[in-house]
Amino acid sequence: MELLVASAIGIMTAAGLYLVLRLRTFPVILGISLLTYAVNVFLFASGRLTVGASPVLRDDVTVYTDPLPQALVLTAIVISFGMTAVVVMIGLGAFLGSNDDHVDDQPEEGKP
Amino acid sequence: MTHWLIAPVVLPALLAPFIVLAARYHIGIQRAFSVAGVLALIVIAAGLAWQASDGSVAIYQLGDWAAPFGIILVGDSLSTLMVLLTAVLALCVLLYAIGSGWDDRGRHFHALFQFQLMGIMGAFLTGDLFNLFVFFEVLLIASYGLMIHAGGTARLQAGVQYVLFNLIGSTLFLFALGSIYAETGTLNMADLAARVALIDPAETVGIRVASVLLLLVFAIKAAVVPLHFWLPSSYAEAPAPVAALFAIMTKVGAYAIIRVYTLVFPPEVEVTAGLHDLWLLPAALVSLAIGMIGVLAAKKLDRLVAFSVIGSMAMIMVSISLFTPTSIAAALYYVVHSTLAGAALFLISDLVRTGRGNVDLTTQAPAAGAALTAALFFSGAIAMAGLPPLSGFLGKLLVLDAAYGTDKMVWVWVIVLSSSLISILGFARAGSILFWKSHSVEHGEDELVMPRPANLSYVAVGGLIGLLALHTIFAGQVHGYTTRIAANLFAPTAYMEAVLDTPGKLSKPKTEEAH
Numbered sequence: 117m118e119l120l121v122a123s124a125i126g127i128m129t130a131a132g133l134y135l136v137l138r139l140r141t142f143p144v145i146l147g148i149s150l151l152t153y154a155v156n157v158f159l160f161a162s163g164r165l166t167v168g169a170s171p172v173l174r175d176d177v178t179v180y181t182d183p184l185p186q187a188l189v190l191t192a193i194v195i196s197f198g199m200t201a202v203v204v205m206i207g208l209g210a211f212l213g214s215n216d217d218h219v220d221d222q223p224e225e226g227k228p
Numbered sequence: 229m230t231h232w233l234i235a236p237v238v239l240p241a242l243l244a245p246f247i248v249l250a251a252r253y254h255i256g257i258q259r260a261f262s263v264a265g266v267l268a269l270i271v272i273a274a275g276l277a278w279q280a281s282d283g284s285v286a287i288y289q290l291g292d293w294a295a296p297f298g299i300i301l302v303g304d305s306l307s308t309l310m311v312l313l314t315a316v317l318a319l320c321v322l323l324y325a326i327g328s329g330w331d332d333r334g335r336h337f338h339a340l341f342q343f344q345l346m347g348i349m350g351a352f353l354t355g356d357l358f359n360l361f362v363f364f365e366v367l368l369i370a371s372y373g374l375m376i377h378a379g380g381t382a383r384l385q386a387g388v389q390y391v392l393f394n395l396i397g398s399t400l401f402l403f404a405l406g407s408i409y410a411e412t413g414t415l416n417m418a419d420l421a422a423r424v425a426l427i428d429p430a431e432t433v434g435i436r437v438a439s440v441l442l443l444l445v446f447a448i449k450a451a452v453v454p455l456h457f458w459l460p461s462s463y464a465e466a467p468a469p470v471a472a473l474f475a476i477m478t479k480v481g482a483y484a485i486i487r488v489y490t491l492v493f494p495p496e497v498e499v500t501a502g503l504h505d506l507w508l509l510p511a512a513l514v515s516l517a518i519g520m521i522g523v524l525a526a527k528k529l530d531r532l533v534a535f536s537v538i539g540s541m542a543m544i545m546v547s548i549s550l551f552t553p554t555s556i557a558a559a560l561y562y563v564v565h566s567t568l569a570g571a572a573l574f575l576i577s578d579l580v581r582t583g584r585g586n587v588d589l590t591t592q593a594p595a596a597g598a599a600l601t602a603a604l605f606f607s608g609a610i611a612m613a614g615l616p617p618l619s620g621f622l623g624k625l626l627v628l629d630a631a632y633g634t635d636k637m638v639w640v641w642v643i644v645l646s647s648s649l650i651s652i653l654g655f656a657r658a659g660s661i662l663f664w665k666s667h668s669v670e671h672g673e674d675e676l677v678m679p680r681p682a683n684l685s686y687v688a689v690g691g692l693i694g695l696l697a698l699h700t701i702f703a704g705q706v707h708g709y710t711t712r713i714a715a716n717l718f719a720p721t722a723y724m725e726a727v728l729d730t731p732g733k734l735s736k737p738k739t740e741e742a743h
Contacts, residue, residue, distance in 0.1 A: 136396065141388065148395050155402040162410035185409065188358060192402055195365045199398070202372055203391045210388050213381030219388060221461065 121161055128154035141207040141217040145200065152196035159189045233288040233303045235272045236311055236349040239265060244342035259326050262338040266322055269315040269345065277308040283716055285726035287355070294732030296419040302355035304723055305713045310352040310483055313564055314476050316695065317571055318345055320688045324575050325469035327684025328582065333378035343370035344473065351480050355727055357408065357415045360484065361401050368394050371477065374470040375462060386465035393458040397448040404441035411435045418727035420492045421720065424499060432499045439493050439500045449481025452545055453515035456538050463537065464530040468578030472571035478541050479563050485548060486556060490717040495551050504549045509636060512545035513643045520647035523654035529580055529587040532658055533573040536612050539651060540566040546640060547627045553714040558626035560710035565619040565699055569611040572692035576605050579689065580662060582681040589658055594666045597680035602663040604689050609655035611696050614648050619700040624648065626707065
């Protein structure tokens with residue numbers, strides 16, 4: 117279980133970083149989405165991994181899972197979802213305006 | 229517990245949707261409400277600062293939940309000073325935006341402006357690290373909208389870079405928060421401070437990683453080399469009033485570093501020893517050099533100003549990373565100066581753009597309204613380069629004085645003084661090309677004659693320069709106040725007691741540990 121979660125976070129982070137370094141709008145946005153998925157799973161793991169336990173206080177339950185990371189992850193998901201939508205729109209506008217989807221500054225014409 | 233502490237967050241949060249919903253098509257009503265809101269903010273912020281000026285710590289528990297469980301807002305002398313600075317800057321920027329007509333060149337300027345203020349105020353007032361993240365996102369998402377206000381391909385391209393860089397920063401922030409929570413089981417800053425001090429020095433791998441990640445996040449916000457690449461093109465391409473407002477956003481990074489690294493990871497805690505002097509100070513010195521060389525090398529006025537902002541941020545970071553009460557007091561004095569001077573210069577570069585149609589540093593015929601613009605540029609450049617008689621000089625003196633006698637003194641003095649010389653050269657070059665040499669060039673027959681900038685624009689910029697003059701005249705009082713703030717920061721017991729010992733809904737926070 118720990119190995120599965122840890123390797124999932126690692127692989128998603130590595131893939132996300134690779135895509136971010138491609139420096140074209142679409143791969144970079146995909147890469148950032150992967151990174152946010154990785155960080156969401158990571159936040160879950162920060163409250164220790166417990167399977168099938170209840171997060172809310174009940175009378176006949178003794179094993180609980182930490183409810184706070186779940187609230188944190190929910191906030192993080194909402195924020196990253198909104199941010200991705202914003203960056204897609206701005207990126208689309210920039211691409212349609214200049215017919216170029218490079219994220220980094222391109223050297224100007226006639227200069228080395 | 230009074231409710232005034234949350235007013236700087238709630239007021240813009242209510243005003244912004246009102247402007248969008250009720251005054252959507254009426255720029256006049258939007259302007260009236262926006263200015264009225266900012267004026268009210270100044271009054272509230274001044275009241276809060278007055279209340280906190282005796283060193284007392286006001287707290288506000290949201291939903292009346294006691295500290296480690298609920299989110300709290302904390303108004304101590306540092307937070308309220310920053311809130312007041314933001315409100316005053318916002319008024320000048322808003323007047324300029326109205327005077328120059330920038331707010332009418334796209335939709336929803338005033339609503340986004342209010343949301344931006346809400347995020348900045350919240351980031352200064354919150355006492356909870358995750359809440360700090362949320363307010364960072366609020367101010368960022370408003371700044372994305374403001375950054376691409378009025379559109380244009382170059383601006384959109386710079387906007388993409390800006391948004392992507394900040395998204396990566398937010399992801400790093402979440403990783404840092406996750407590791408802090410995994411190590412300590414809390415995200416409340418005062419509670420964290422108590423728990424980090426208890427960590428066994430032999431088992432500090434996790435918290436060390438977390439504290440370095442957190443420093444990286446704040447360094448991105450503060451544009452410290454090598455994390456400064458987002459700043460020049462975003463600030464230069466953003467509309468001028470927006471860039472001027474962004475002058476406070478880099479200070480949010482500096483504020484967060486001061487807050488977290490005096491309270492949670494103070495220099496005497498073994499866990500993070502060496503972080504400031506070994507890593508932050510060299511990075512800050514390098515960014516100081518790069519910023520000022522950029523001032524000399526820039527080919528456009530707006531880039532020049534953007535690099536000077538990197539330089540003056542680096543000056544603050546140099547002072548912070550010395551990490552003594554004297555150096556923090558000097559840094560806080562310089563924060564106020566650098567915010568006002570940076571904002572004034574961005575607005576002046578827009579005055580130049582209005583008067584002659586571009587901001588290229590080439591000799592062209594005199595711009596419309598050149599005399600007044602030149603006078604303002606002269607005083608703004610003096611302030612930013614750190615020449616007497618304005619406050620930049622005093623600020624640099626305070627930083628040099630804080631470094632005097634430490635083992636880093638040689639490095640700090642050499643780089644601060646030589647980079648000041650370079651920036652003086654850079655500003656002198658820009659000023660003489662823009663204003664003096666232009667008299668040797670005649671207006672072409674077919675050239676459009678540009679309009680003179682509006683009077684209100686000059687009033688706004690003049691207001692910022694006037695504030696700089698006041699900051700110089702009352703330097704003794706201001707520095708005395710920042711010295712008291714720094715003393716409070718280095719003795720955080722009052723802060724921690726106010727946060728942790730105030731009773732709330734979950735009766736006794738000290739006895740009911742979450743873990």
